[in-house]
Amino acid sequence: MDLDLAQKVLAEQPFSRLLGARVTAFGDGEATLELDIRQDLFQQYGFVHGGVVSYAADNTLTLAAATVVGPGLITSGFTIDYLRPATGEILRAHAQVVRAGRTRVVSRCDVSTVDADGQRTLCAVAQGNIAVIDAKN
Template sequence: MTPSPALDLTAARHVLDSQPFSRLVGARVTAFGDGGATLEIDVREELHQQNGFLHGGVVSYAADNALTFAGGTVLGPHVLTGGFSIQYLRPATGRTLRARAEVVHAGRRRAVVRCDLSTVDGDGAETLCAVAEGTVLPVATP
């Protein structure tokens, strides 16, 4: 798979930064291209749920955006999530949430994408906390 000529890591970062909610949670794109994308979020107290774990909505948000950015590497810059499912494997704890998405299959009208979501501790060790899979669809530009 080759990256979309209209998007590179710099452009992907600009797109993410244009999303107010992404700025609110502090998301950043750390890898983009060749059918894959990685999003990271620093874990902060205000992103926790009542038991002290990272809120599932934040984990789900990271999966959604990582899936879509990965799909955009093969479908082009104008894409939306068509739908996704997520399985939470264990509570998310650690310093950073890392969502790594990779295109599994791409056609002209959709891409099927998988995402592994891990937390990273202070020593850099990763713990898988959720997996997601979804479809990404191209949309007409305004």
């Protein structure tokens, strides 16, 4: 699987299209997903909703796993810790594989925001278990 295929797979997900998510890096056990921060993604206090931050971590954990074991993956579980409110221009999730097995892959993800000056701020960290599945089922 390469960057073009990863972008195509993401484009096939209606929710990813709704959020305007894009894969910006993909390979060698790592992946990066970005989306523009928009007001319609905020919660009541003016921060990016935790569900959007969680989505970014979830998809990026799985994308990183796909760089090692290929397609046919699904998240079987993940944890996320929100460190600070997500504000800025871009939400960026970067994940890397910790261990790849035959049926499970463990990945870690940092979710950061990028402001108008290019300053990054870490807002969440996640770790997930990705299951290798039979894509036909």
